[in-house]
Amino acid sequence: MHKLxxxxxxxxxxxxxxxxxxxxxDDEEFVLEVPPGSTAIGLGPTLVDHALVPSALKWKLxxxxxxxxxxxxxxFAVRRSMSMRELLETLCGAPLPDDVPFTVVxxxxxxxxxxxxxxxxxxxxxxxxxxxxxxxVELPFEVSSPTLEGYLYPETYMVxxxxxxxxxxxxxxxxxxxxRFLSRHADEVGDRGLHAVVVMAxxxxxxxxxxxxxxxxxxxxxxxxxxxxxxxxxxxxxYDLDDWNDRSGxxxxxxxxxxPYNTRVHKGLPPTAIGNPSVSSLEAxxxxxASPYWFYLHDSQGxxxxxxxxxxxxxxxxxxxxx
Numbered sequence: 001m002h003k004l005x006x007x008x009x010x011x012x013x014x015x016x017x018x019x020x021x022x023x024x025x026d027d028e029e030f031v032l033e034v035p036p037g038s039t040a041i042g043l044g045p046t047l048v049d050h051a052l053v054p055s056a057l058k059w060k061l062x063x064x065x066x067x068x069x070x071x072x073x074x075x076f077a078v079r080r081s082m083s084m085r086e087l088l089e090t091l092c093g094a095p096l097p098d099d100v101p102f103t104v105v106x107x108x109x110x111x112x113x114x115x116x117x118x119x120x121x122x123x124x125x126x127x128x129x130x131x132x133x134x135x136x137v138e139l140p141f142e143v144s145s146p147t148l149e150g151y152l153y154p155e156t157y158m159v160x161x162x163x164x165x166x167x168x169x170x171x172x173x174x175x176x177x178x179x180r181f182l183s184r185h186a187d188e189v190g191d192r193g194l195h196a197v198v199v200m201a202x203x204x205x206x207x208x209x210x211x212x213x214x215x216x217x218x219x220x221x222x223x224x225x226x227x228x229x230x231x232x233x234x235x236x237x238x239y240d241l242d243d244w245n246d247r248s249g250x251x252x253x254x255x256x257x258x259x260p261y262n263t264r265v266h267k268g269l270p271p272t273a274i275g276n277p278s279v280s281s282l283e284a285x286x287x288x289x290a291s292p293y294w295f296y297l298h299d300s301q302g303x304x305x306x307x308x309x310x311x312x313x314x315x316x317x318x319x320x321x322x323x
Contacts, residue, residue: 018062018085026080033075040068099158106154106278107205128166150198150273153177181282188286200285202273206235209302214284222288231263239274297322
């Protein structure tokens with residue numbers, strides 16, 4: 001009896017053809033997912049279900065002469081025309097990347113990023129905002145602001161929907177801020193401090209569409225700040241609106257003298273940045289351009305028109321209908 005079983009096993013081994021296509025000609029590629037913790041032998045029934053191996057027994061016998069310990073978890077592109085050896089080599093190779101791009105637009109606020117993440121189904125609404133507003137991650141550098149607004153670098157990030165957490169994205173944004181800006185310009189921040197530079201940059205991002213003109217606007221705003229004037233940056237009064245373009249809400253905030261972001265009334269910088277600025281705005285905040293100007297406005301085409309005094313500013317307002 002034992003001799004018979006041994007003979008049958010030898011026949012089975014002989015019938016294992018590790019380099020022969022399992023289903024010749026079936027070259028349609030599809031994705032096979034190997035769950036974490038899987039073993040090569042334990043994966044056999046799944047491979048049979050997908051017609052990737054002749055049988056669980058033949059797969060097991062093949063593994064007696066092949067090292068299946070290299071099996072990796074993840075998603076793999078496979079074909080039924082593969083041989084068992086090709087299949088094992090594929091499952092031991094690099095899994096398919098499942099990351100997808102997620103773009104944080106320059107100037108977006110924490111709430112805008114949260115809304116975009118929720119619309120993609122990566123988070124429940126509010127999850128990202130709660131972490132960013134509480135600074136509830138390990139910070140790679142000191143942030144004196146009460147929230148992380150302004151430090152969440154706008155960029156296109158590759159994210160894994162299956163593994164996504166707000167904390168992971170926020171840490172990557174902070175690290176990118178450090179890499180792209182802070183590590184290159186730390187010595188230029190000076191006495192104003194990083195927080196003031198970031199807040200100024202966030203206003204420049206919203207106030208001046210032309211990056212080349214942002215140093216000039218920065219010079220005007222710093223001059224107002226240093227001379228005890230109100231900044232008069234109306235974009236700050238939009239900061240807490242659900243919809244940035246909500247005109248009625250904006251006008252309501254402009255009339256509210258208690259509103260902390262009303263820079264027509266309150267002197268100094270607003271409490272936080274009003275969005276997350278690009279590196280061009282951050283660099284403009286570090287290098288303000290000296291000029292004789294104290295005021296500025298934009299015409300209907302977004303073109304900047306600076307002025308030296310209130311009378312000149314009023315004439316420009318009348319000319320361009322800017323109120």
